[in-house]
Amino acid sequence: MVHEHYDVIIIGTGAGGGTLAQGLASSGKKILVLERGPFLSKEKANWDSQEIYEKGRYRTSEVWYNKNGKPMDTPTYYYVGGNTKLYGGTLYRFRERDFEKVIHKDGISPEWPLKYQDFAPYYAQAERLYEVHGMRGLDPTEPPSSEDYPYPAISHEPYIEQICYALKDRGFHPSYQPLAIKLNEVDRFLSACIRCNTCDGFPCLVNAKADADINGVRPAMVYPNLTLITEAKVLCLHTSPSGREVTGVEAEIAGNSQIFSGNIVVVACGAINSAALLLKSANDQHPNGLANSSDLVGRNYIKHNIAAIVALSVKPNPTVFPKTLAVNDFYWGEKDFSYPMGHVQTLGDINQDRAAANTPPFIPKAILPKRVYKAVADRTTGWFLMGEDLPDPNNRVRVKNDKIFLEYTNNNEEAFNRFIKRWIQVLKSIESHSNSSFSIYVTTKMPFGYQCGTCRFGEDPKNSVLDLNCRTHDIDNLYVVDGSFFPSSGAVNPTLTMMANALRVGEHLLERLR
Template identity: 30%
Template sequence: MDEMTDRIWDAIVIGTGIGGGTVGRRLAEQGLSVLFVEKGPDLGDSRLPASQVELQDADSRLARGAWPSMISAELDGSWCDIDGMIGASVGGTSANYAATLERPEPHDLDDTPGRPHPTGGWPVNYETMRPWFELAERYYQISGESDPLDPQPANLPAPPRVLPKSDAALMEDLRRAGMHPYQTHMAVRFVPDCEGCFGRRCPRRCKMDGRSAGVLPALDTGRAEVVANCSVTRIETDASGVAGLTCRRDGQTLTLRARRYVLAGGGLGSPTLMLHSANEYWPEGLGNRHDLVGRNLMFHLSEIIAIWAGNSKGENGASRSISMRDLYYMQGERFGTVQSMGLVAGYGEILHAMHSRFNRSALRRLRPLRHGLRLPARIAAQVLGQAKLFVGVLEDLPYATNRVLPDPANPELLRFHYDISPELHRRRAAFRKELRAAFRPNRAMFMGQAPELNFAHPCGTLRFGDDPKTSVLDRDCRVHGLDNLYVADSSFMPTSNGVNPSLTIAANALRVADAIVAGLRPRLAAAGQLG
């Protein structure tokens, strides 16, 4: 540890998820010395269940790679505790993600004719981002099929996968109904006998995540190291830049220093740390001179629908195979992607959904009542049978009142306020109507009536832009007013788009890495370190 604390690194990356792992790998491959700082443990290739972490105490949760505390949320005026599946181990939240990495559409970033952008467009347009999307697809070895509705489809680096018969039959049903399904773009490698690790840790490295596609290749360069079980408690700054990180590890306080710092703690974690790092130069929190840090919080709404179609007898579970974008943008409405979830409507999935709703109900403090959910979950599973579950990803829009609210007494607590806006309620109703129509004539049933926010997709809380009065980061994702602090996670996004944010995070992290390298190029060239 003395070597890490005595050394001045070229870059320190806080967090090892999709953003942190990707930016650190790119920096190391370009010749920089990189230190990854991870709050949780390095679990290696161990296989741990992702479910039931909400029942663990803080130490047990962290030992299993989950954030040590539940998230405290004020949703539509009512406080509740939720488990947003926020990761805290090498690989971050991506260690348990479903490995769906899809590009957004051009109108998600650009203010295009006929499809006006809700914020006027991102400061970096789609064509500028295209090479970074392509590089991220290579980093994560994306496989799948081209979207038949895309006039410039992605040239994916890996071939399509072999579909289960029931999925192939369902795709034909959808085509006959006039839809345009394609094979989902996924970060999975072809590993013999791999059982699939969607939604849980992968012991075979067949799923590419922040660890397998980011941290491990960075370590292979010989220019990167990881310090795990290390919590960054403060970012120490002067008037213009970061001077060091104050961290806690094994009960000891240590200071880490670098020439550049990259914050990749997630859409909730990163703004929380910046606000907790207030000092005499930044009394309202780092980058917060205009009260924007933590604001404009967005998620996606998940509309889960069970579909009975095809014959799945003899198949090993359900496959996360099918995507379609027919509903992505309809008659001026911003909806999103529809995808199979890689799940069947079995007992475990139904019980998990019931637990999630219980945790947000007025009965949540009566924990023994949770056990009473098992019987209705079993009855529902018998009634539903083995229906395939699809999810509609409904785009969320930014509102300044939806924001992160750090707890002054507990820096580790992730806390936020969020109100579902009237326009989101309206768009949700329209989206559900189109979803039901899209799957006819197959039998379909929505798995819930109340809006379901995807708490694993927080974004927008440190939005980037050219005007410091309306954004926290500049177009290179450097914090306005701090010349050596960058952000490489979902916080930077001005809008949530209609797809899972993982590929966008990875592509932007590569772009940020190259901006950092460009700034350090004279020093690297003099030292003969350019990769």
């Protein structure tokens, strides 16, 4: 049975879907937003690091499988706002060259069919929508912009400021991270943010993080033409007998199956789940999955090369909110290495629970008392390193017996490993200048990063899934608006590009609906 008909159905409320909902809400069009999860509860556990790091309180219990068929931790959250509910709020524009063909040490990052200037106005809109704080002119790799950030940069605390000065003394160009944090440092009475130590990786108990829920979905819900249904898991998409239109969106709600219809259907479940939904929706007209005549749905999954370096000092680090500093001097390589290496930024606060949760496996946790973890955590500075991994059709999302498999083999590692070593050298070089006296460095490579690339966009239906407006080549009324459309991943946080693209596609959809 098909329920009510809508002008637009949006599946998912993360960086893509939540932003798109906000962009379309004022149009007067009849819009349905389906979200698999509920609103994330405001509770003390939001800021409980033991619940977050050791118990994984908000992470889904759903199991995904690796290329060897073994269960793996599932790096996703099902709530209104999606993964942005627990993000650190760092919103970078891609570098201008990220949209061009880039030669890496281990391969090629492909050219985008659209360029930076095509996204620039939507970057500006997204920065305003998500209240980004930053400062232009410090980062030598930043792309051109005709306007300043909407809000001033969030200041460094003294310990981080010393590191910043030490980096400048060594000839580097540290800059402020562009942050979607609702902090007013001029008048704290007008500030939603209290500058606490439970931000990066935590839900915000006081709604001071500009995420896709708070700044996207909730403002959209003011409009009576928009309907949000939470805890609605979309099971599959149905098409017409010709296979050219999606005629039904089947969702499980409160244990019952319901089917909704819409003139336009937008999938925005995140690059992994969006690809999985298209594959699960295979039918006689689309035997390999919807929109998959190119056999590229789920392929070219990219997630970045990511590592954390924890620098342990003999001196305490009293910083409460350290996630303010970034360095891009190695983004395109260095003097004797002409290949891109990556981006580095300070991590959020490392406390004893985070330290305990990341204890090397060869050290039994029971051996070390909590006071040891606290002593270590009080003397650490965390660094987050990100490099580009390269699209590979064999790195893919696959569905078998309704289970999701991630078949992924690391690549472009030589440049990234060099980057890790070089950054440790940089930290050692500033020991005496930064008053931090780093002495021990622990590097952890992370198995998951940002989901991108599983339904790349392009002009040729033979080598892309989506057209330039993110409409599927094969199905006229089906769009994908999340990180799936990326041909390459760059080496800065991709979330702002997802948001900007959602605003860009939203503009196209409004023209189409007229």
